[in-house]
Amino acid sequence: MASKNININLKVWRQKDAKSKGGFEKYRLENISVDSSFLEMIDVLNEKLVNEDKEPVAFDHDCREGICGMCSLFINGRAHGPDSLITTCQLHMRTFKDNETIIIEPWRSGGFPVIKDLMVDRTAFEKIMQAGGFISVNTGGVPDANAIPIAKAAAEEAMDAASCVGCGACVATCKNSSAMLFVSAKVSQLALLPQGKIEASKRAKNMVAVMDEMGFGNCSNTGACEMECPKGISLAHIARLNREFLIANIKS
Amino acid sequence: MTKLNSKIPEGKLKDKWSNYKAHQNLVNPANKRNLDIIVVGTGLAGGAAAASLAELGFKVKNFCYQDSPRRAHSIAAQGGINAAKNYPNDGDTVYRLFYDTIKGGDYRAREANVYRLAEVSNAIIDQGVAQGIPFAREYGGLLDNRSFGGALVSRTFYARGQTGQQLLLGAYSALSRQIGLGNVTMYNRTELMDIVIVDGKARGIVTRNLITGKIESHFGHAVVLATGGYGNAFFLSTNAMGSNGSAVWKAYKKGAFFANASFVQIHPTAIPQHGDFQSKLTLMSESLRNDGRIWVPKKKEDAEAIREGRLKAENLPEEDRDFFLERRYPAFGNLVPRDVAARAAKERTDKGFGIENNTTKEGVFLDFKYAIKRLGKDLIEERYGNLFQMYEKITADNPYKTPMKIFPAIHYTMGGIWVDYELQTTVPGLFVAGEANFSDHGANRLGASALMQGLADGYFVLPYTIQNYLAYEIGTERMVPSEHDEFKKAEKDVETLIDKLMDIKGTKSVDYFHKKLGKVMWNNVGMERNEKDLKDAINKIKEIKKEFWSDLKIPGEKNALNVELEKANRVADFLEIGELMARDALNRDESSGGHFRSEHITEDGEAKRNDKDFMYVAAWEYKGDDVDPELHKEPLHYEEIEVKTRNYKTA
Numbered sequence: 085m086a087s088k089n090i091n092i093n094l095k096v097w098r099q100k101d102a103k104s105k106g107g108f109e110k111y112r113l114e115n116i117s118v119d120s121s122f123l124e125m126i127d128v129l130n131e132k133l134v135n136e137d138k139e140p141v142a143f144d145h146d147c148r149e150g151i152c153g154m155c156s157l158f159i160n161g162r163a164h165g166p167d168s169l170i171t172t173c174q175l176h177m178r179t180f181k182d183n184e185t186i187i188i189e190p191w192r193s194g195g196f197p198v199i200k201d202l203m204v205d206r207t208a209f210e211k212i213m214q215a216g217g218f219i220s221v222n223t224g225g226v227p228d229a230n231a232i233p234i235a236k237a238a239a240e241e242a243m244d245a246a247s248c249v250g251c252g253a254c255v256a257t258c259k260n261s262s263a264m265l266f267v268s269a270k271v272s273q274l275a276l277l278p279q280g281k282i283e284a285s286k287r288a289k290n291m292v293a294v295m296d297e298m299g300f301g302n303c304s305n306t307g308a309c310e311m312e313c314p315k316g317i318s319l320a321h322i323a324r325l326n327r328e329f330l331i332a333n334i335k336s
Numbered sequence: 337m338t339k340l341n342s343k344i345p346e347g348k349l350k351d352k353w354s355n356y357k358a359h360q361n362l363v364n365p366a367n368k369r370n371l372d373i374i375v376v377g378t379g380l381a382g383g384a385a386a387a388s389l390a391e392l393g394f395k396v397k398n399f400c401y402q403d404s405p406r407r408a409h410s411i412a413a414q415g416g417i418n419a420a421k422n423y424p425n426d427g428d429t430v431y432r433l434f435y436d437t438i439k440g441g442d443y444r445a446r447e448a449n450v451y452r453l454a455e456v457s458n459a460i461i462d463q464g465v466a467q468g469i470p471f472a473r474e475y476g477g478l479l480d481n482r483s484f485g486g487a488l489v490s491r492t493f494y495a496r497g498q499t500g501q502q503l504l505l506g507a508y509s510a511l512s513r514q515i516g517l518g519n520v521t522m523y524n525r526t527e528l529m530d531i532v533i534v535d536g537k538a539r540g541i542v543t544r545n546l547i548t549g550k551i552e553s554h555f556g557h558a559v560v561l562a563t564g565g566y567g568n569a570f571f572l573s574t575n576a577m578g579s580n581g582s583a584v585w586k587a588y589k590k591g592a593f594f595a596n597a598s599f600v601q602i603h604p605t606a607i608p609q610h611g612d613f614q615s616k617l618t619l620m621s622e623s624l625r626n627d628g629r630i631w632v633p634k635k636k637e638d639a640e641a642i643r644e645g646r647l648k649a650e651n652l653p654e655e656d657r658d659f660f661l662e663r664r665y666p667a668f669g670n671l672v673p674r675d676v677a678a679r680a681a682k683e684r685t686d687k688g689f690g691i692e693n694n695t696t697k698e699g700v701f702l703d704f705k706y707a708i709k710r711l712g713k714d715l716i717e718e719r720y721g722n723l724f725q726m727y728e729k730i731t732a733d734n735p736y737k738t739p740m741k742i743f744p745a746i747h748y749t750m751g752g753i754w755v756d757y758e759l760q761t762t763v764p765g766l767f768v769a770g771e772a773n774f775s776d777h778g779a780n781r782l783g784a785s786a787l788m789q790g791l792a793d794g795y796f797v798l799p800y801t802i803q804n805y806l807a808y809e810i811g812t813e814r815m816v817p818s819e820h821d822e823f824k825k826a827e828k829d830v831e832t833l834i835d836k837l838m839d840i841k842g843t844k845s846v847d848y849f850h851k852k853l854g855k856v857m858w859n860n861v862g863m864e865r866n867e868k869d870l871k872d873a874i875n876k877i878k879e880i881k882k883e884f885w886s887d888l889k890i891p892g893e894k895n896a897l898n899v900e901l902e903k904a905n906r907v908a909d910f911l912e913i914g915e916l917m918a919r920d921a922l923n924r925d926e927s928s929g930g931h932f933r934s935e936h937i938t939e940d941g942e943a944k945r946n947d948k949d950f951m952y953v954a955a956w957e958y959k960g961d962d963v964d965p966e967l968h969k970e971p972l973h974y975e976e977i978e979v980k981t982r983n984y985k986t987a
């Protein structure tokens with residue numbers, strides 16, 4: 085396929101740091117190959133800015149393969165941009181039209197304060213994980229792997245939940261900034277497996293408590309999170325989280 | 337005279353690790369909480385080590401440059417992880433896994449280390465399952481395996497195409513638990529800038545907070561580096577954007593020897609470069625070569641027409657296609673090992689038969705037409721559906737209809753810091769684990785063994801061996817860095833370095849230099865090397881380095897988040913690492929594994945090893961910035977293995 089180039093206009097959110105007030109800056113880029121990824125387009129912008137003695141736009145990214153969960157960005161009003169089941173690094177410029185104006189903003193949520201420009205602080209997710217996103221087992225002294233048979237269907241469903249990349253698109257998309265989809269993915273993965281079942285309700289309770297503490301809102305079952313999740317994490321996990329949470333409350 | 341003591345324990349190969357464990361020194365539980373361990377890196381090696389050491393009772397400080405330990409580069413691994421469980425009952429044993437790994441590395445790895453790796457491999461799978469990793473299962477509820485990279489047994493465990501992700505999340509969950517319990521202090525978005533040596537021992541590190549720019553010191557009774565590979569010296573690679581060689585390079589400059597720097601793995605099936613602005617290369621799983629046929633046009637004018645879009649690949653008649661792997665290697669065909677497949681593709685594109693419309697005109701076809709005809713689309717979809725989808729997202733081409741375009745890419749570095757059997761470097765108290773050390777893969781790494789090595793080091797080797805060192809450190813009091821000259825000096829050095837970078841105020845961006853270095857590395861220190869090109873590379877890299885230090889431009893401030901400054905730090909080191917890689921490749925006047933010298937080719941085009949002169953680990957000692965490093969040799973002995981020529985023609 086012969087590649088094509090397009091020109092684009094950008095409106096990019098610039099913010100010096102968490103305390104400063106931010107605003108949009110306009111840029112125009114010419115001759116962007118439609119085969120470039122969205123982040124490569126920002127690389128081009130940044131190279132241009134550096135050459136003009138200006139500070140490049142700060143944004144988060146690392147693997148650029150859709151797996152580390154580090155890239156973010158609200159693009160034209162959607163988390164990870166106008167395509168489904170992808171992270172921003174998997175978005176390509178062929179999705180856009182010649183001379184289109186593209187608006188780029190950081191994840192917006194009280195739980196994720198802006199660090200600079202398009203970079204936000206997602207350590208609230210870390211805190212939630214530290215409260216219970218694990219099976220309490222030490223290294224060594226565990227049984228042979230095949231001593232715990234697990235039904236294929238359960239393993240597959242656990243794997244569906246486990247594929248969450250911790251990106252936070254669900255939070256950024258939710259009008260309440262709820263972190264339920266993220267939390268439910270972890271709770272669900274471990275509750276589906278016999279090894280994790282033992283601590284299931286305690287885990288749910290602890291993780292939800294910290295989630296509330298970190299300032300994430302309630303889930304009102306609108307389902308926007310599921311639609312923007314790059315890994316297709318299902319709302320059904322939220323139901324499982326609710327069940328575990330309920331059991332935990334009854335028990336106490 | 338060599339200063340290398342590999343500390344391989346006495347006894348028969350199969351008893352060495354048990355003997356070691358039976359006789360090493362241990363630290364009493366009450367003393368453990370008085371000992372601080374610094375672990376840099378949160379990938380499989382670092383994450384597993386930090387969690388396990390904290391579980392034992394040590395106080396651990398763990399560092400990564402990303403915003404979360406879960407984003408370490410290990411997360412990207414796709415295929416799987418090896419273990420000698422023999423669940424399929426097809427005759428696997430610890431010895432067989434050991435043997436395959438040594439042979440795969442072309443007899444350039446240390447026998448005792450590799451045996452131990454094979455020995456602990458099974459415990460890794462047990463550990464992962466206990467942590468809740470949803471490995472693939474059979475209908476009976478037991479674990480499923482698949483085979484990988486030509487092994488004769490099925491020993492690869494996997495979690496869909498996301499094995500690295502799941503293994504890392506397992507280690508991360510164990511780590512999160514320890515952070516929650518207060519046993520690990522986690523430092524995200526923090527980059528190692530230097531290593532502090534006090535009285536000859538590693539005692540801490542200096543870091544830069546990537547958000548505030550603050551330079552800080554951290555004390556540790558021991559320091560562990562698990563910072564991954566340095567493949568990004570090539571600029572384009574399958575590595576994550578932030579992957580760097582800086583931590584190991586600082587270690588090298590502080591006295592740790594750097595081993596086998598030139599051993600780089602090139603993966604044959606990545607998506608080719610599409611343009612000058614490309615930032616990285618994406619891997620397509622090796623498994624595709626099971627059913628895809630690799631070809632380029634026979635005639636240059638056809639290749640040109642395809643590149644220019646005047647001719648569609650699917651319309652090129654059969655007789656005009658050159659299935660070059662099948663032609664050159666009739667016995668193995670498209671399934672030749674990674675290094676051979678990669679070199680053959682380069683040979684064709686060098687001759688002008690490349691098919692991709694990019695500046696380098698590099699790329700070959702991987703065609704599924706024949707397999708679809710033979711097996712049906714459904715079966716192909718079942719086998720490779722997710723990969724086909726990923727390919728389509730990136731290229732907008734449908735591989736069911738038109739052949740995929742692929743090209744070799746830098747993937748993994750087998751070289752790294754020299755460590756002994758205990759994973760300790762030539763600097764006492766400084767340990768290196770995972771891809772960052774040189775130890776287990778020799779000149780070539782087999783598929784599914786990097787994950788195994790990272791976790792083996794982190795869960796099952798370091799937690800034992802580090803105690804043998806720390807047992808003598810229980811009397812050493814915690815240091816307050818601000819009260820120690822060595823820490824103060826190291827901090828000052830870092831400040832000076834940063835000021836020096838910021839003050840250049842030249843005209844070129846960091847990426848400009850990184851790309852320039854990458855080109856030299858790829859052309860001269862890439863898939864095929866020779867004396868002239870390597871010498872040329874050393875000179876060229878020196879020139880780029882000079883230009884870098886006189887014409888670099890970094891906008892912004894140093895005491896704030898400054899991505900350009902972060903990159904500049906890393907590229908400054910890549911420039912020096914690149915030079916050492918070329919030097920190491922030049923010294924190794926033989927072909928072995930991923931290191932292919934065009935002067936040493938057998939009659940039928942294979943790599944020609946020279947065991948008589950080069951059966952050693954090349955460990956380089958830093959002697960000063962403008963002084964040539966000194967080469968030390970650790971001879972390799974194979975007691976339990978017969979050293980043979982790798983043969984791809986029969987088996």
Ligand SMILES: Cc1cc2nc3c(=O)[nH]c(=O)nc-3n(C[C@H](O)[C@H](O)[C@H](O)COP(=O)(O)OP(=O)(O)OC[C@H]3O[C@@H](n4cnc5c(N)ncnc54)[C@H](O)[C@@H]3O)c2cc1C
Binds near residue numbers: 564583
């Ligand atoms: C696309 C791809 C697919 C792969 N597939 C497989 C596979 O199927 N099977 C297999 O066995 N292997 C595979 N590999 C190889 C394997 O993934 C890696 O070799 C392995 O994960 C490396 O682990 P590690 O713990 O040594 O380092 P990494 O996971 O790279 O971790 C490095 C850590 O160090 C930190 N760090 C680095 N530098 C600094 C610094 N200066 N300061 C502070 N922190 C720092 C990082 O933040 C990170 O936490 C694959 C590799 C790639 C690229």
Ligand code: SF4
Binds near residue numbers: 253265266315316
């Ligand atoms: S649930 Fe989906 S959107 Fe939310 S963090 Fe996980 S992967 Fe991202």
Ligand code: FES
Binds near residue numbers: 172173
């Ligand atoms: S950069 Fe890793 S998911 Fe996008």
